[in-house]
Amino acid sequence: MTTLPSVNWSYPTSVRFGVGRIKELPDAVKAAGMKKPLLVTDPGLAGLPMVADAIASLKAAGLDAAVFSDVKPNPIDKNVEAGVAAYKAGGHDGVIAFGGGSGLDAGKLIAFMSGQTRPIWDFEDIGDWWTRADPAGIAPIVAVPTTAGTGSEVGRAGVVTNSATHTKKVIFHPKMLPAVVICDPELTAKMPRMITVGTGMDALAHCLEAYSSPFYHPMSEGIALEGMRLVFENLPKVVADGSDLEARGHLMSAAAMGAVAFQKGLGAIHSLSHPVGALYDTHHGMTNAVFMPYVLQFNKPAIEQKFERLAGFLGFKGGYQGVLDAVLKLREDLGVPHTLSGLNVDDAKRELIAEMAIVDPTAGGNPVELTKDGALAIFDKAMSGEV
Numbered sequence: 001m002t003t004l005p006s007v008n009w010s011y012p013t014s015v016r017f018g019v020g021r022i023k024e025l026p027d028a029v030k031a032a033g034m035k036k037p038l039l040v041t042d043p044g045l046a047g048l049p050m051v052a053d054a055i056a057s058l059k060a061a062g063l064d065a066a067v068f069s070d071v072k073p074n075p076i077d078k079n080v081e082a083g084v085a086a087y088k089a090g091g092h093d094g095v096i097a098f099g100g101g102s103g104l105d106a107g108k109l110i111a112f113m114s115g116q117t118r119p120i121w122d123f124e125d126i127g128d129w130w131t132r133a134d135p136a137g138i139a140p141i142v143a144v145p146t147t148a149g150t151g152s153e154v155g156r157a158g159v160v161t162n163s164a165t166h167t168k169k170v171i172f173h174p175k176m177l178p179a180v181v182i183c184d185p186e187l188t189a190k191m192p193r194m195i196t197v198g199t200g201m202d203a204l205a206h207c208l209e210a211y212s213s214p215f216y217h218p219m220s221e222g223i224a225l226e227g228m229r230l231v232f233e234n235l236p237k238v239v240a241d242g243s244d245l246e247a248r249g250h251l252m253s254a255a256a257m258g259a260v261a262f263q264k265g266l267g268a269i270h271s272l273s274h275p276v277g278a279l280y281d282t283h284h285g286m287t288n289a290v291f292m293p294y295v296l297q298f299n300k301p302a303i304e305q306k307f308e309r310l311a312g313f314l315g316f317k318g319g320y321q322g323v324l325d326a327v328l329k330l331r332e333d334l335g336v337p338h339t340l341s342g343l344n345v346d347d348a349k350r351e352l353i354a355e356m357a358i359v360d361p362t363a364g365g366n367p368v369e370l371t372k373d374g375a376l377a378i379f380d381k382a383m384s385g386e387v
């Protein structure tokens with residue numbers, strides 16, 4: 001038993017939060033206007049009882065559901081194309097995006113592309129490119145996160161890797177925001193330990209980078225603060241006891257909060273993590289976790305003062321240094337590698353990674369301008385381990 005409440009939120013979309021609420025999936029699917037949903041997930045989850053149970057509950061409620069799971073850990077364009085083909089062939093009328101970042105993003109992108117005529121790259125998150133999309137061609141989405149990290153369940157974008165150029169692209173449209181979200185912490189309880197750590201550190205990176213970005217967005221900044229507190233307090237608890245549903249629930253909230261907060265911007269952690277993930281297929285959150293202290297040090301001149309307030313809120317002594325020390329200790333306690341070699345990344349592509357980092361859409365949110373020399377310096381420190 002937990003004291004975790006079961007609540008409904010309507011911010012930023014309709015969220016049904018609480019232990020056991022996955023049983024409301026058929027109702028949520030009907031509320032989103034679907035009769036024949038395509039459940040999109042990754043191959044690992046597709047073989048687990050939670051997906052079989054979801055499909056059984058949908059069918060029992062008279063909903064003609066099918067599964068599409070040909071999705072890579074870092075989804076590529078071909079996964080989206082194959083998903084759209086399956087969606088059309090099956091005559092579906094909506095998507096259940098089910099899983100971690102890959103299942104959620106692939107599901108959202110399949111729903112988005114199901115009724116578009118232009119290629120996916122025309123809708124990259126640049127300027128007002130999203131207005132090129134036909135909003136009537138976007139299928140409704142119900143999102144069911146099974147990790148606590150990406151926050152994509154409450155986001156309006158999907159990340160997909162261009163398999164020709166090996167670059168990660170963000171595709172954005174306001175209608176990609178899921179109509180209904182089910183946040184059931186029980187679905188995250190059996191995550192492998194390192195996925196719990198990596199996804200939790202992704203949520204922390206979202207809040208940390210949103211808080212650090214220089215743009216004026218006090219709403220997001222406030223959400224980022226509480227999101228960080230929830231990660232610092234609860235990630236060690238779930239790593240110590242995977243069945244602690246209360247801590248898992250708080251992490252699930254922190255994940256959604258991170259995605260709301262990063263409307264304010266991300267930064268160099270993500271700018272470097274994206275090319276490394278695209279070139280080496282590393283885990284996104286774990287890659288962020290490795291880069292985190294090196295990027296904080298790079299940004300120190302711009303964030304030092306602001307981190308006095310952050311340290312005060314989090315209860316860490318020593319201002320900026322206190323936060324940095326807490327990040328280093330959290331990484332160490334959770335078994336995050338201190339250097340990129342721990343993720344089997346070498347320095348053979350350092351120039352390319354730096355060139356990709358500075359044009360990554362997240363680079364503009366970094367509080368210190370991310371130049372190629374700056375990106376190289378951060379990468380080299382993440383290789384050598386010198387904070």
Ligand SMILES: [Fe+2]
Binds near residue numbers: 202205206270284288
């Ligand atoms: Fe992220």
